[in-house]
Amino acid sequence: MGEFKVHRVRFFDYMPSGIRALAFNRDIERIAVARMDGSVEVFHCSDRFFQEKIIPGREQCGIEGLSWVGERLFSAGLNGGITEYDLTNQKVKYTVDAYGGPIWTIAGNQQGTHLAVGCEDGTVKLFEVNEDKIQFERNLDRQKSRIISLSWHPSGSKIAAGMMDMIQIFNVETGHSVHRLLADRGVGTSRSKECVVWSVVYLSDGTIISGDSVGMVKLWDDQTGTLIKSHNVTKCDVLALSVSQNEDSLVAGTSEGTVVQFQFISMVLGKDDKEWVRTRTFKNHTHDIRAVAEITTAVVSGGMDAQLVVRPLLDKVEVRSAASALRKIHFPHRRLVSCARKSGLMLFQYPGHLELWRLGESEGKGMPGSSLFVKRNPEKLLHLKVKGEDHIRCSAVSPCGEWIVYSTASSLRLYRLHCDNNNVSITKISKLPMVLSSANQLCFSSDSSHLFSASTQSSVHLVSLSQSGCKFVGTLKPKSGERTIGFGVLHIIEDGKWLASANSDHEVHIYNLQTRKAHCTVPVYSSAVTAMGIHPTTNCLFMMYADQQMCEYSIEQKQYTDWSRMVQRKGLHRFWMERDTPCLNVMFNPQHPSHVILHDTYMLCIIDQSLPLPDDKTQFYNQLTLKSLPEEQRKSHSHAFKVCKTFKDILCVELMSDQSLVVVERPLEDVASQLPAPIKQKKFAT
């Protein structure tokens, strides 16, 4: 393992935004997450919850509800509009105003024909889902208070709507109210406060389950309109409910940060009379849980503390493995930091602005593990605000540090940076080629002479940069020529000969930059590519997948390398496979060609391809053991994986051209300290 000078960067104050809504699509196994800042993310449930798509939000667009209709995703928010998303191009498709004031909830029926939204003015509006648009159909009977929550009966003939102090059942055909269920207010001082029915669930057997601000989960019968049973779950609010597909398990998220599970169980074994019984309680959140989803094998929950928690239900899991472990997703699965490797600059991407920092300098050398004296503090050079309401989708700084580029959903801006001593100024490049209207992914060539932009039109545009301006050079398209690139990871080798791009269909294309033609395609693997890199000397493409597998593909020979085949044959170590965050960067150390540097959120790893691979019996984290051994024996005990866990909550690791490592950390404690105060709870012995 090599020794590096490490810049430990902790001044990137990235704040993940709180989760507002979740929607699970069972057919395509995707879960959509809406955050407070209006962004929508799509996670792949069977691919280790890899974050496939990110649709950045806008200012002033609070999403309140998400709903899948078939494979189409709709959202509704307090701005009163219903939005459909273009998931292939990761952008908003269109927005339709419902004309009912702020929308609190949206629900699609199981048949996929209609959407219902609950509005501030007390109407439930039905929209018909057409091929390419949605069409307003009619209003159900207007109520006096706002509609907070909605749930369709699985048959699509009835709708239950949660409101202030009551639940209304509508017949969809007539549009009239069938039953009015009155929810009790709390006792004592809270009696004067209205009871908000935050969430309702309509089961196929006619049971309606509601969660309200009194902290009760109540079961109602829709035939008689009577209360069957009520469970006091919490002293605060029950904010979200979700039922499993076969309706035998229900989860409720509370503002205490707990998820309570209810199960439909026969009280006497072997008999049919079943009851809803409160069973387990999961406490993985510190703040309000705003959304839960029961996805049969797990419970997904998210809330104000901005983490997405996947709690597996082990009784439903066939085989226990790393894929079915508890995972907490704090940070996006893509890079928010880009580094100018040659000039020591870092560009931090926030939703609404960019920050450019110059790294500090230190003196001399120290012992391994010791911290060096900082000669010059890091300084913030630039704070660049985004024009318009859209949030930044991607950004990049050129390796020489002269160019900055960012893209929102609607526009792309390129800046030239002038740095003389203490004066920093930027000039916007005004005349951009038409193709650079917006980009999904941006990247500079290593000599900073070209900019690569993965466009929404499923291709990579090549733009040459010079002092005078920029010029469109050409477009790289895959051989097949069909629609592709959704999510691209772009990487360019040192001599500028090869370019590889990966898309959301898990395809990896390699282009020859000299001929500007597609060179070849890497065989498609079932899991998504999370990071890749092209080796500067051997021209091998090194790829990391979401399921923690790794591949090395020789571009020149158009086949997997021997090392890669050996890895596949022998398999990876158990501990490696059990990590729960994807690798986010692949780097190569020019001084040790056999070393590959990887990182994920919790560790930094150097793979020495010249050393033997560990099998399940060998000790995986062997650094300490190796240290204790004499020099001669170390060789026989060492294996290819060298893991460094000194750093935690890593957002980015980059190898600079002066052989120093930049590690950008964002400690979770810092994130937690910036969150609003949670609900005060009395704890024993405090």
Added chain:
Amino acid sequence: MVETSDIRVVRCGGSKVNLTPPIISSDSRFVLCTSGDLVKVYSTRTEEWLHSLQGHTNQVTGITLNPANHLQVYSCSVDGTVKLWDFIDGILIKTFVIGCPLFAIYVSEKHTGVLFLHVSMATDSKNECFQLVSVHLPKSAEQEVEAKEMSAVSSHISKNPSCTAFGRGSVSETCMSMVIFISFFSLCSFSLKATDKKGAKNAFTCIACHPTDDCIATGHEDGKIRLWRNFIHKKEYTYSTQHWHHNAVNTLCFTPEGTHLLSGGIESVLVQWQYGADNRKEFLPRLGGSILHISASSDGQLFCTSHSDNKITVIESSFKVCGVIQGLVKGDAVLTDLMIDPRSKALVLNGKPGHLQFYSLLRDKHLYNLDIVQQEYIYEAGLDQFEVVKAAFDIKGSWLATVEERGKKSSDLEFFLKLWAFDERTQSFVLNTTITAAHTDRIISMCFSSSEETTMLVTAAEDSQFKAWCQGADADTQQDQNFWSCDFVGSYHKLNPTNCSFSADSSLLAVSFQEVITIWSPDTWEMLTTLCQPPGVIRDLCFGRLSCSKYLLGTTTKNLLCCWNLLTCELEWSTSVDVSKLQPDPFSENVAAFSYQSKHTDLFVFKPSEPRPLFTNKNVCSEKVHRAVFVPREEPLNSCDESTQWLNRSQLYFLTQNMDLLTFSTATEEDRMLSSSKQLVIDDSVAVTPFYLLLGKHRQQQQKLNTQSHPVSDKPQQTQGSVTIKELLHTPAHVLPAASVLCSMFVNSFLISNTGETLQEEMDSEKEEEDSEEEMEACDSQQELRAQGSVDEVTPKLSKAQERELKRVRKTDFSWMAGLIDSKP
């Protein structure tokens, strides 16, 4: 040679009543609990000990009601037998010999004729490995049956009886057991990791089954209660967690209707959870010691909790304590010696923190606590609090001296010497003098002089001094109150004293200083002589009594037991034996010595004047014995057997390191107790009070006499009379006929119907009754009578002349016998 079979070690009196869950009879009138070798029956209403079921020869480890007959109870014991009792009459019905030590017993309503028992695994009994076996009880009319049909149910289960519970069991014949896992008859098991990543302590501590639903409640070490459901499916079992206890949950119990779950732990708070509505709970706090077991009566009206301070609390279903049954409180250690209060003959030792407890061993009842420290006790681990470490009574029981100290571990030792006077008016001890700095260091030993006239207290402390305290009439204090003050300070070569003791007549005081024993005259306070027998520091010191009062006995740490003759000041004899406790009997010359050798304790009883021990008992118990006491008997035994003679006047109790109070019982004593216990028959319709018992005893004996002497004639008469009285008393007044009609009926009912016997016989029998009433106490006469009765029964067809002859013989015979018995002491 000495026969040891006559005398055996028993646990009678002062035993743990909290070892197993108590059970409440189905009519909620009796509480049954195990106590040493007995099963005790208490009344739930009066908290009175009614009687005990005696018959086991070792520790009783489990009791359970017979599901087929709610008036019967099964008990199991370490002696390898299961006994079936009629617990109302205290009659042993059957004995099933299993053959190996049994540690717990369970029954299931689904399986009649099957018992489930805990036996230790045959392979390694050391490791506390137990298995659950089911035993089919053979159907046979004999008293003692051998039950050999055993089949193992599950193995490797916890010793704790609250770790096994039986449920409704339709599909699953639910028995389960666990430390880490729970298993079923039908191979279904589920487990929790003992510790997970966060270091939570998940180990199971107890279990309970819901009576109607398929729901199992388990308690855990971290104070959580989990309710498991759906457990027959291999994976899809599910549970909900409830958390209130801050420490391990000791016990769980569902109410018979299944509407509530009761739980208890170290907090000594009984928690009642509503089943189904998870966070609704009720509390009953401040119950005393930590709760070990909970049981509920079958009608759900009463709950019983047993506590770590050897107490059973009876609680109504409205969550009110309605009765407390207090046993002998034994903490972690007894710091004071075992003592006998000369007035009440009660055993005195420290019980509750800061208290001395008075416990009557004869009635096996806790009398009262005397608050010595008189400070609030704070329940917190690691807090150094005042504890009573020494106590002593004077010979009349009018003075009590106590020493309390704190700061045992730290250097700043604090201690008080207190003297208490017995107040005749309040019948309790009243604080007379508190001496704050009696010595500069810890008091090692303390004794009162045993003379009748003057009481004097001698304390020996680690500051190499001993002090004599007298009740002085100081001039400046008030006349009517006499406080204690120091009379004399003695020391010997700056050596630390180890023991002090007065001779029987208080004419001599012996104080041992390390290896040297000094003899002082308390009158003049001059040192008379020194005795020394190195090597070894003197550990115990006592004077001989009565005829042996010229001897002084001492034990040393170098395994030497020495006996000095005080007249010659020479060593009379010495023997090499490691004596851990030397205890003289205050009522005889005998001295008991417990010696600990090769992992078991032997007992020697000897007279200092005789070289040969009166009695030896090898392997009394496996632990060291540090405390022992001779308790005077209420009525002395007249055993002539050499080996049991020493137990005639007093009984030897000793305390092992496991805090078991053991004693010795003789065969004759047991026979007597057995015969007396059988006579108690309780009428179902009357509430059992001590007064009733007294009455009942009286009446039954009378009845027995009648039935024995006139089996044919008396019985119908008795029933007839009682029927009329009953009719008279139980018919509502407004439907009764006129009193004049009734009167004749009533008087008629007392007339004896003529069944062919002569009037003279009636007269005889009446006279007999009178006679026998006079000699009610003497049981020998009863036996005599009984023998006569049986003679009568065997030969019913005798000629009139013969009968008359017999009667004449009986009459004369009887008066003569009675005179003989009366003359007996």
